[in-house]
Amino acid sequence: MNLVVKPHRPWLTRMLIGLVIIALIIGGWTLFDYGRYLAGYNSAEYAEERLALLATREKLEQEVDRLREQTALLERAAQIERQAYDELDTTLKVLQGEILELKEELAFYRGIVSPQDASSGLHLQRFRIEANGKSRSYRYKIVLTQVLKNDRMATGKVRLSIDGTIGNRPRTLTLKELSEKHVRELDYRFKYFQKLEGNLTLPRGFTPFRVKVQIVPRSRKRNSIEKTINWSGQEIENHVGNEKETETDGAD
Numbered sequence: 001m002n003l004v005v006k007p008h009r010p011w012l013t014r015m016l017i018g019l020v021i022i023a024l025i026i027g028g029w030t031l032f033d034y035g036r037y038l039a040g041y042n043s044a045e046y047a048e049e050r051l052a053l054l055a056t057r058e059k060l061e062q063e064v065d066r067l068r069e070q071t072a073l074l075e076r077a078a079q080i081e082r083q084a085y086d087e088l089d090t091t092l093k094v095l096q097g098e099i100l101e102l103k104e105e106l107a108f109y110r111g112i113v114s115p116q117d118a119s120s121g122l123h124l125q126r127f128r129i130e131a132n133g134k135s136r137s138y139r140y141k142i143v144l145t146q147v148l149k150n151d152r153m154a155t156g157k158v159r160l161s162i163d164g165t166i167g168n169r170p171r172t173l174t175l176k177e178l179s180e181k182h183v184r185e186l187d188y189r190f191k192y193f194q195k196l197e198g199n200l201t202l203p204r205g206f207t208p209f210r211v212k213v214q215i216v217p218r219s220r221k222r223n224s225i226e227k228t229i230n231w232s233g234q235e236i237e238n239h240v241g242n243e244k245e246t247e248t249d250g251a252d
Contacts, residue, residue: 108143108193122146122154124225125193127213129200136202142186142213145193156217158186158196162231164208171206178202188215 108125126143146154160175176184178200186196202208208231215225 108145122215122217122222122225124213124215124227127211127227127229129211129231132199134201136204138200138202140198140200142196143193144188144190144196144215146191153189153191154194154217155189155219156187156215156222158188159212159214159216160186161212162200162202162208163210163212164206164231166203166206173203173206175200 104126123145124142125145126141129138129140131137132139140160142158142160144154144158146152160178161172162178163170163172165171174184175186176182180199180201183198186198188194188196210231211229213225213227213229217224
């Protein structure tokens, strides 16, 4: 029996397999690139087009960033303008309130210094009733005046009552029934003007319609002043009554 000894070279086999694989890859890519060429594809033009697209994208990103910055600046400017407008509107309202107060004070002192009728004497210069923040509670303010030419001391009483309904029935409540200290009347004593004020609390179920203010001088030489004012919580002023007349009317 004859034995044949052959040399074993495994690395050579691997190398040949590797070369075959490389040759297949190169051949396949060559065929693929040739096919693209036959189809009109140019890798150089594609590379140039790709670079152009990248440059365009970069420009667009820069433009987006610029527009975002511009938008942020415009929003900030708009916010500053809104804030300035709100501050200006608030200042305007404050100034309007101050002007209104000054006009009211001017009318008040004008009624004392130079009234339309210098002989009219005692005046119900101002009346106001308004909510004071508590449930069914109100604050009333009454201002009485007389002209500077009149050196007499004005003294007397002020009676206050409110007409309304309770359970659809008419009811008149006096100051004693409404005031905290159950005051029956308000005393006044002044030479030029006096302010009277206090709090009222309406009972539950009572619906007010009008307020009656009656000024009764202590001197018999002076007539009473009576004024009926529709319930509105608004101020009534500018000589709403004087001692020469007894009147009843409404004011919104």
